[in-house]
Amino acid sequence: MNDKVHLDRAHLRHLLTAMLRIRRFEEKCFELYQGEKIRGFMHLYDGEEAVSVGVVETLRPEDAIVATYRDHGQALARGIGMNKLMAEMYGKLEGCCRGRGGSMHVFDAATRFYGGNAIVGGGLPLAVGTALGDKMLKRNSVTACFFGDGAVDEGSFHESMNLASLWKLPVLFVCENNLYSMGMAVERAEADTDIGHKGVAYHMPGEVVDGMDVVAVEAASHRLVAQVRESRVPCLLECRTYRFRAHSMFDAQLYRQRAELETWRQRDPILRLQAWLGETGMLHAEEIERIEAEVAAEIDAAIAFAEAGTLEDVKDLERFTIMDRVPQ
Amino acid sequence: MNDKVHLDRAHLRHLLTAMLRIRRFEEKCFELYQGEKIRGFMHLYDGEEAVSVGVVETLRPEDAIVATYRDHGQALARGIGMNKLMAEMYGKLEGCCRGRGGSMHVFDAATRFYGGNAIVGGGLPLAVGTALGDKMLKRNSVTACFFGDGAVDEGSFHESMNLASLWKLPVLFVCENNLYSMGMAVERAEADTDIGHKGVAYHMPGEVVDGMDVVAVEAASHRLVAQVRESRVPCLLECRTYRFRAHSMFDAQLYRQRAELETWRQRDPILRLQAWLGETGMLHAEEIERIEAEVAAEIDAAIAFAEAGTLEDVKDLERFTIMDRVPQ
Amino acid sequence: MSQSAGGPQPRRITYREACKQGIRSAILADPRVFLMGEDVARYGGCYAVTKGLSEELGEDRIRDTPLSEAGYVGAGIGAAIAGMRPIVEIMTVNFSLLAADQIVNNAASISHMSGGQFAVPVVIRMATGAGRQLAAQHSHSLEGWYAHIPGLKVLAPATHEDARFMLQPALDDPNPVLIFEHVMLYNREDVLDQAVTGVDITSAKVMRPGSDVTLITYGGSLFKTLEAAETLHAEGIEAEVIDLRVLRPLDTPALLTSVARTHRAVIVDEGWRSGSLSAEIAARLAEAAFFDLDAPIRRICSAEVPIPYAAQMEQAALPQPAAIVAAARGLVPSR
Amino acid sequence: MSQSAGGPQPRRITYREACKQGIRSAILADPRVFLMGEDVARYGGCYAVTKGLSEELGEDRIRDTPLSEAGYVGAGIGAAIAGMRPIVEIMTVNFSLLAADQIVNNAASISHMSGGQFAVPVVIRMATGAGRQLAAQHSHSLEGWYAHIPGLKVLAPATHEDARFMLQPALDDPNPVLIFEHVMLYNREDVLDQAVTGVDITSAKVMRPGSDVTLITYGGSLFKTLEAAETLHAEGIEAEVIDLRVLRPLDTPALLTSVARTHRAVIVDEGWRSGSLSAEIAARLAEAAFFDLDAPIRRICSAEVPIPYAAQMEQAALPQPAAIVAAARGLVPSR
Numbered sequence A, B: 001m002n003d004k005v006h007l008d009r010a011h012l013r014h015l016l017t018a019m020l021r022i023r024r025f026e027e028k029c030f031e032l033y034q035g036e037k038i039r040g041f042m043h044l045y046d047g048e049e050a051v052s053v054g055v056v057e058t059l060r061p062e063d064a065i066v067a068t069y070r071d072h073g074q075a076l077a078r079g080i081g082m083n084k085l086m087a088e089m090y091g092k093l094e095g096c097c098r099g100r101g102g103s104m105h106v107f108d109a110a111t112r113f114y115g116g117n118a119i120v121g122g123g124l125p126l127a128v129g130t131a132l133g134d135k136m137l138k139r140n141s142v143t144a145c146f147f148g149d150g151a152v153d154e155g156s157f158h159e160s161m162n163l164a165s166l167w168k169l170p171v172l173f174v175c176e177n178n179l180y181s182m183g184m185a186v187e188r189a190e191a192d193t194d195i196g197h198k199g200v201a202y203h204m205p206g207e208v209v210d211g212m213d214v215v216a217v218e219a220a221s222h223r224l225v226a227q228v229r230e231s232r233v234p235c236l237l238e239c240r241t242y243r244f245r246a247h248s249m250f251d252a253q254l255y256r257q258r259a260e261l262e263t264w265r266q267r268d269p270i271l272r273l274q275a276w277l278g279e280t281g282m283l284h285a286e287e288i289e290r291i292e293a294e295v296a297a298e299i300d301a302a303i304a305f306a307e308a309g310t311l312e313d314v315k316d317l318e319r320f321t322i323m324d325r326v327p328q
Numbered sequence C, D: 001m002s003q004s005a006g007g008p009q010p011r012r013i014t015y016r017e018a019c020k021q022g023i024r025s026a027i028l029a030d031p032r033v034f035l036m037g038e039d040v041a042r043y044g045g046c047y048a049v050t051k052g053l054s055e056e057l058g059e060d061r062i063r064d065t066p067l068s069e070a071g072y073v074g075a076g077i078g079a080a081i082a083g084m085r086p087i088v089e090i091m092t093v094n095f096s097l098l099a100a101d102q103i104v105n106n107a108a109s110i111s112h113m114s115g116g117q118f119a120v121p122v123v124i125r126m127a128t129g130a131g132r133q134l135a136a137q138h139s140h141s142l143e144g145w146y147a148h149i150p151g152l153k154v155l156a157p158a159t160h161e162d163a164r165f166m167l168q169p170a171l172d173d174p175n176p177v178l179i180f181e182h183v184m185l186y187n188r189e190d191v192l193d194q195a196v197t198g199v200d201i202t203s204a205k206v207m208r209p210g211s212d213v214t215l216i217t218y219g220g221s222l223f224k225t226l227e228a229a230e231t232l233h234a235e236g237i238e239a240e241v242i243d244l245r246v247l248r249p250l251d252t253p254a255l256l257t258s259v260a261r262t263h264r265a266v267i268v269d270e271g272w273r274s275g276s277l278s279a280e281i282a283a284r285l286a287e288a289a290f291f292d293l294d295a296p297i298r299r300i301c302s303a304e305v306p307i308p309y310a311a312q313m314e315q316a317a318l319p320q321p322a323a324i325v326a327a328a329r330g331l332v333p334s335r
């Protein structure tokens, strides 16, 4: 775990907390789904927390994010309040999208969080566009565009990579390669599985990083975001990771072996960081308990908030289909 | 001009004749278009003849072809009769598609010529399919899929290259890189202009060849078709070529310099082959005149055929929208 | 042999199982038939329709594809032209937009524009519809959109019988056939009448006879409409319920025959109202049943909004039995 | 100031030129406006609409894109959300199928599904229609398809005035607006009334008043319909011609007002008949003008075939003035 990011105690505590917030939040979501408080499609990020935490850490407030349906990690890392995220999952009016989007469609104007997109690959052209807009408006912003290994199979990946590179747009493409798109192993979906290398076909610089190591992700993202911001060229970051749970709540996981899962569990990004912090004496057990307690309290509060939330009045069903102005 | 293809006189005469048939046919088409005998969009192949002649030469009758709207070259090289091709351009019932397709949509069941596709990149998935079908039906066939440099920008290129390579399908992808897609220079459209190299991203072998040298094209295509047929893997052949005329009949050519055109004209595949045949004494001027006369006669006959053709009865307008059987 | 005579009770199966049986027999019956799509093999199908089939039939015949909708739909079209009889599964109609070019510009056009030289005997199956709180990008009902395209046939199996048997005639058809399976039907249970061994893909079907008003619908809305008819019956209104079954070409004579008797029509369609299939049906009645109609045509469709996630909002956006009942009641003079 | 009073004769310009003027002033008026699309800059536009503009406005504001319809349409959507006001040109509606996912699942959905946090002020222009012998893959009229999608506005400028002035209100609108320009109109010449400096994008317009029958149309079919009205006039039938102008949302009150006076309606639409926009209009009349109508609704649409290349076949497939005349004549009782 070496890099140019400052590895002080406060920062590492912060990274750990950020990952734990996601992990514990989603553990609760899983229960809430089984209790039918949350419905629809829900995709958990369990195991992949280091990716969004590490990348989002390197962004500034003026930067933008485009995510996928597996978006809780990015949303929490970006600072979207847990209350309004939970309320969204509950379908409540107090949710970040008034309960209209649900788990797959988290949006937040304040943090330039442009969704939660449920079409695989559908966010990539959007990210090209936000970066183009930022560039034309002479903002010094970067768009971080998250997508899965499955999105690499889609034509939109190819078109977006080419456009961004051709026009020298400030996009950091972040591939969360968790080895599967639903049940499709990456080697059964792609003739060349070396995703990090695919930038070459577009003259786009890139790196491959251990997505189970939050510090490594942060370091790599730090380098690439700096490159994007300074040289105004897009970069590709492949994060090798793994989801510990099923693809969604409807998945018998017939397509992968328990042993594979167990191997990856050994590399759990949270346990790994905790262990290292323990070994180096940077964070003691009590401190971790304190973090866990804080996180638990935050989640309890979020659930209480969501429970107490209201349902949007069906009279407002058609509202915002057509906008009467561009929100500021 | 060296390769493993047998360079005997008869064969070279054949190649020259094949190219001249296309060139002279299209020169006539140009006139006929101005005389309003031919309408719609018409895209001429002037300058690029070596590509289709060289590649088609290496195919067998059981092989398949998927082409683009710029398809006269492939059609004539493949042996679709000039009469029915000309009648098609005239919109006559005696045309290969009853006059329904016109210049952009030449189809011919007898020679497995699957169009003439007017959507850029639209033919690539089709070619993957014909190859998949052939493979499943245990035919030893190859599908040659022609497309322009512009098609490389489309998502369908990416998806099709990946599918063909992943499933080890017998496709020869032939990119006719004439440096422009309409007015868009390849370096303004692609972040990485090295098309021949793009196979690497799909683990697909490939070659780049001088598309103005029919013997070189034939030799390269010969190697790759053999590889496709024997190893049952797809290959990519980039042919560097140039169109001497406008993109279509509506094109002021504002986007390229006359000097560039003149440089490429020096490499005219027909003149080059003729010159070489002359120098080496393999073909004398009288022989070339004889070929020209034969070709002229064939074209005259085709025009006469098309002129004498009939117009499809509008009563048949709806026929074949829905088929009542699969034609054998 | 009488149905009640001893023998084992016919087993209740899900609509999903009926679809699977249809696929399985079609593949077993013809070596040219295979199915391809995302996660159809190892995962077992996103709605579990093909679960277990790849183990039995092999991964060549139940073929997992990468996430490349334009690519593999186009490949299905090409394979059909080359002589195979592919069944292409697109997980849901929402993703079919990525393959719309291949469906419209290739599948639907090649026969006609080649002057009849080629047929395109491909079947494209996909799930459609809302009701599972999947929100805006996963809840479309675009079958009416595709029913606009000449060269395609479009089917909407609502019943188990159609789910089980429409596939074979679709494969036998030389034309591209799109099959839309409503997501809310997969878990429905029903028995398959053992005496039925096939269905046509040409006609609409009267699912409940009635004389006061004709309720025209298809797919997932059929059961809501039947429920509405039951309520109307309790009120003394006899509604005739027609299941369109085939969305292109429409069986217009069946509709006209019914309306000639009932003189009133309500069309129920989960598509967004404006420009949905219901509009075409209303137009045909306004053209051809004008003198038969005693009352304006009514349409019960989805509200014109991207479908929201929250349950109460989603349900408010979709056609509901109460609205069908109210519309029918409004047309029939009180007695 | 009277129009005939001295001054220079107003110049006849092409519809193409009117479109260009609209683009040019919109870009000059607002630094956030730019246009991107295939061959819009160096080539000058596939229908020469933007010829010369990149020289004047720069290649940043008139931006050539690679052949990546999904990519650059999605980029236009993203740029709009980020604060720009992009005009995206898709050469023709035929290629828009490659971007259908971006248009439906992103442009049309993001405002609603984000709970109103974002607007998507993008304008997407494209050519539509047949008549130039471009055959099956280049002759679609799919504007009615897009008019089905909630969240979009859809415009069809038929007149020079609309070609010149619809773009600005479309850009000012916070919603995604699709503009369909019929390919047969680009060469049409007409004068622009110098007194007109803007148009609305909300209303249909009576282009010719009449009392016997209402002819409802839009886009490229407007002039065929006006021609038909002229013929009918010579026969003593006064047809009212309505140009829809806006295909979504439809100006239904304007249609009802007219039909309430004429009691008869013919709809002319170059879309394929089944499921075309004409169906929605007929449905609305059958719902809301039922008691006003004295005769069945008639529709003159394209034949349901992929449009063929040969001239006589293509023309046979398209709506023609003679058919409009015959339909109207059939509805009006002879006097």
Ligand SMILES: Cc1ncc(C[n+]2csc(CCOP(=O)(O)OP(=O)(O)O)c2C)c(N)n1
Residues within 6 Å of the ligand: A070, A118, A119, A120, A121, A147, A148, A149, A150, A151, A152, A176, A178, A180, A181, A182, A247, C038, C067, C069, C091, C095, C098
């Ligand atoms: C265009 C499209 N096709 C299919 C789907 C269904 N689907 C949802 S998630 C998913 C897998 C995507 O895998 P990947 O991109 O690797 O992301 P991951 O779920 O692994 O994070 C699929 C196929 C979809 N949402 N969109």
Ligand SMILES: Cc1ncc(C[n+]2csc(CCOP(=O)(O)OP(=O)(O)O)c2C)c(N)n1
Residues within 6 Å of the ligand: B070, B118, B119, B120, B121, B147, B148, B149, B150, B151, B152, B176, B178, B180, B181, B182, B247, D038, D067, D069, D091, D095, D098
């Ligand atoms: C999807 C699509 N986009 C745009 C067009 C319009 N168009 C026709 S040909 C062409 C240029 C294609 O260039 P290239 O692939 O290099 O082939 P070439 O014409 O040079 O042979 C374009 C943009 C089209 N037919 N299809």
Ligand SMILES: [Mg+2]
Residues within 6 Å of the ligand: A148, A149, A150, A176, A177, A178, A179, A180, A181, A182
């Ligand atoms: Mg994945």
Ligand SMILES: [Mg+2]
Residues within 6 Å of the ligand: B148, B149, B150, B176, B177, B178, B179, B180, B181, B182
């Ligand atoms: Mg080219």
